[in-house]
Amino acid sequence: MKQSTSIQDYLKRIYELTEGGTSASTNDLARELNIKPASVTGMIQKLAADKPALVEYQKHQGVTLTKDGKRAALEVIRHHRLLETWLVQTLGYSWDEVHEEAEKLEHVISEDFERRIAAALGHPTRDPHGELIPTEDLKMPLENSTPLSSLRPEQSGTLKCVKAADTKLLRHLEGLGLIPGAEIEVTDYSPFDHNLTIKVGQKTTVLGLSITRKIFIGER
Amino acid sequence: MKQSTSIQDYLKRIYELTEGGTSASTNDLARELNIKPASVTGMIQKLAADKPALVEYQKHQGVTLTKDGKRAALEVIRHHRLLETWLVQTLGYSWDEVHEEAEKLEHVISEDFERRIAAALGHPTRDPHGELIPTEDLKMPLENSTPLSSLRPEQSGTLKCVKAADTKLLRHLEGLGLIPGAEIEVTDYSPFDHNLTIKVGQKTTVLGLSITRKIFIGER
DNA sequence: AAAATAATTTAGGTAAGACTAAATTACGAG
DNA sequence: CTCGTAATTTAGTCTTACCTAAATTATTTT
Numbered sequence: 001m002k003q004s005t006s007i008q009d010y011l012k013r014i015y016e017l018t019e020g021g022t023s024a025s026t027n028d029l030a031r032e033l034n035i036k037p038a039s040v041t042g043m044i045q046k047l048a049a050d051k052p053a054l055v056e057y058q059k060h061q062g063v064t065l066t067k068d069g070k071r072a073a074l075e076v077i078r079h080h081r082l083l084e085t086w087l088v089q090t091l092g093y094s095w096d097e098v099h100e101e102a103e104k105l106e107h108v109i110s111e112d113f114e115r116r117i118a119a120a121l122g123h124p125t126r127d128p129h130g131e132l133i134p135t136e137d138l139k140m141p142l143e144n145s146t147p148l149s150s151l152r153p154e155q156s157g158t159l160k161c162v163k164a165a166d167t168k169l170l171r172h173l174e175g176l177g178l179i180p181g182a183e184i185e186v187t188d189y190s191p192f193d194h195n196l197t198i199k200v201g202q203k204t205t206v207l208g209l210s211i212t213r214k215i216f217i218g219e220r
Numbered sequence: 221m222k223q224s225t226s227i228q229d230y231l232k233r234i235y236e237l238t239e240g241g242t243s244a245s246t247n248d249l250a251r252e253l254n255i256k257p258a259s260v261t262g263m264i265q266k267l268a269a270d271k272p273a274l275v276e277y278q279k280h281q282g283v284t285l286t287k288d289g290k291r292a293a294l295e296v297i298r299h300h301r302l303l304e305t306w307l308v309q310t311l312g313y314s315w316d317e318v319h320e321e322a323e324k325l326e327h328v329i330s331e332d333f334e335r336r337i338a339a340a341l342g343h344p345t346r347d348p349h350g351e352l353i354p355t356e357d358l359k360m361p362l363e364n365s366t367p368l369s370s371l372r373p374e375q376s377g378t379l380k381c382v383k384a385a386d387t388k389l390l391r392h393l394e395g396l397g398l399i400p401g402a403e404i405e406v407t408d409y410s411p412f413d414h415n416l417t418i419k420v421g422q423k424t425t426v427l428g429l430s431i432t433r434k435i436f437i438g439e440r
Numbered sequence: 441a442a443a444a445t446a447a448t449t450t451a452g453g454t455a456a457g458a459c460t461a462a463a464t465t466a467c468g469a470g
Numbered sequence: 471c472t473c474g475t476a477a478t479t480t481a482g483t484c485t486t487a488c489c490t491a492a493a494t495t496a497t498t499t500t
Contacts, residue, residue: 006457026478039458041479046456060465060478090310091336101333108324116311226487246448259488261449266486280448280495 003054005107008076009033010043011054014065015073023062071138078134079106079114081127086117088128095128095179096170129170130161130180130216145218148184148196149209156185157217164214173215177201184217223274225327228296229253230263231274234285235293243282291358298354299326299334301347306337308348315348315399316390349390350381350400350436365438368404368416369429376405377437384434393435396425404437 003011013032017024026044030037047069048057054069065073083102087093093101118124118136125141126132132141145160159182164170173179177200187204188197194209207215223231233252237244246264250257267289268277274289285293303322307313313321338344338356345353345361352361365380379402384390393399397420407424408417414429427435 004456027476035457036459037478038460038480043457045479091333091340093336097332101330104328104330105325108328110321110324112317113311113321116313120311224486247446255487256489257448258450258490263487265449 003072006043007047007054008072008107010040010047011065011069011073012076012080014055014063015070015077018064023064025062029063074134074138074140076106077140078136078138079109081131081133082114082117082121082124083109084127084129085121085124085133089121095174096167098128099165099167126161126180128180129163130159131163132161143216145216147213148186148198148207148215148217149194149212151186151196151217152189153186156183156220158182158220159184159215160218161216162214163216169211169214173211176205177203178215183220223292226263227267227274228292228327230260230267231285231289231293232296232300234275234283235290235297238284243284245282249283294354294358294360296326297360298356298358299329301351301353302334302337302341302344303329304347304349305341305344305353309341315394316387318348319385319387346381346400348400349383350379351383352381363436365436367433368406368418368427368435368437369414369432371406371416371437372409373406376403376440378402378440379404379435380438381436382434383436389431389434393431397421397423398435403440 010029010033013029014024017028017032026037026040029044030040033040044055044057044063047053047055048063052068053066054072055063056066057063080102083105084095084098087098087101088095115136123136124133132143134140143161145157148159151157159178159180161180162170162173162178164173178184182200185199186196187199188206189195194212195206196212197204197206199205230249230253233249234244237248237252246257246260249264250260253260264275264277264283267273267275268283272288273286274292275283276286277283300322303325304315304318307318307321308315335356343356347353352363354360363381365377368379371377379398379400381400382390382393382398384393398404402420405419406416407419408426409415414432415426416432417424417426
């Protein structure tokens with residue numbers, strides 16, 4: 001019932017890649033996990049063959065998580081996001097520094113430890129990037145936000161979440177005031193390159209699609 | 221330069237077993253690590269053969285740590301003891317609950333994390349059991365205490381440290397007031413079974429050798 | 441000092457989980 | 471529909487770190 005670090009990483013990535021409803025391809029998984037596609041095939045075949053199967057898998061069709069697999073993935077994700085929150089709140093990490101550390105800790109902490117930090121933090125619902133934290137009974141809350149890339153001039157909202165782990169990018173966004181809670185207004189859109197011009201506080205910035213896709217906006 | 225979890229465990233145990241100046245035997249190591257002696261032989265041969273050798277080893281003579289091995293061991297021990305301190309101080313763990321959790325975390329935390337918790341705790345010198353925490357430059361401070369088992373009637377002192385990980389024992393000792401800082405006086409000694417009668421506060425207790433060997437007493 | 445016993449080492453094996461190279465399958469263009 | 475490319479899978483290797491069984495070395499007893 002307790003998975004290895006490797007397996008937990010597979011499950012977490014599969015969860016992320018299948019959030020949109022599509023199945024996760026061997027190649028995508030390999031890229032996300034920084035391993036070779038051939039290695040992925042081996043592992044997902046094993047995960048699909050296991051007694052209580054953690055993934056659903058048909059040759060050349062990609063993988064999805066089973067009920068059990070999803071639970072296990074949400075457990076890891078809960079660990080990760082609680083840890084990030086806690087590193088920021090109690091040890092003064094900044095949001096661009098927490099990812100790596102949480103990535104290692106998430107695999108080794110006990111359920112007891114998880115409960116203790118959740119309680120100490122007041123049972124937070126979002127991590128420092130604004131990502132939703134799965135509940136204690138391992139349900140993922142509904143996200144009511146849309147990617148910034150889908151907004152158009154005149155539209156506005158509150159920055160809910162930044163889906164990124166890259167230190168440089170996060171620092172850059174922070175410099176622009178683009179952190180969870182920020183009020184944003186779209187002032188211009190360029191249909192050719194999908195650039196958006198937005199106003200955050202006093203500042204006006206132009207952002208490309210590769211960034212606007214990672215920023216999620218919700219109701220004020 | 222970064223060792224696997226297994227190797228770190230070997231080094232830590234070897235450090236502990238050789239603190240008394242003697243070398244660590246294959247069997248003792250196997251017992252401490254809960255693995256078979258044959259497996260220990262294989263690993264220590266590898267550690268001794270490595271480019272910068274971590275252990276000194278001659279067939280049938282047991283192992284000791286090299287300079288490099290000692291540094292690596294102290295790094296792990298520092299992690300472990302800082303973590304225990306920190307689990308107790310910030311998450312409300314009791315001294316009998318921290319061992320297992322620290323045992324897993326010690327292998328994955330970064331140097332940055334180590335520095336942050338050390339600073340947050342005010343650079344403590346002892347962990348919740350009173351064990352000395354290696355300094356940031358990886359020197360083990362001198363311990364100026366002796367085992368309770370070496371004291372005799374009329375002698376007294378302050379409890380400095382309890383070298384034990386067993387939950388039951390630790391809870392028992394706590395119930396008797398035998399925690400770091402306690403003032404202790406020896407009132408009786410039985411030369412046949414080495415039992416000691418001691419007074420802690422109001423309480424008088426008789427302790428066997430297996431316990432008195434694990435309790436360390438120092439100057440008031 | 442030889443025999444019995446205990447400790448240690450050798451030899452060979454297994455399981456995870458990665459890799460490379462080669463084979464196969466799927467898919468888009470003509 | 472067939473060819474070429476891209477994605478995927480198969481097959482076979484490697485490393486780490488454990489295991490068991492058998493052989494060897496050390497130590498203790500008689």
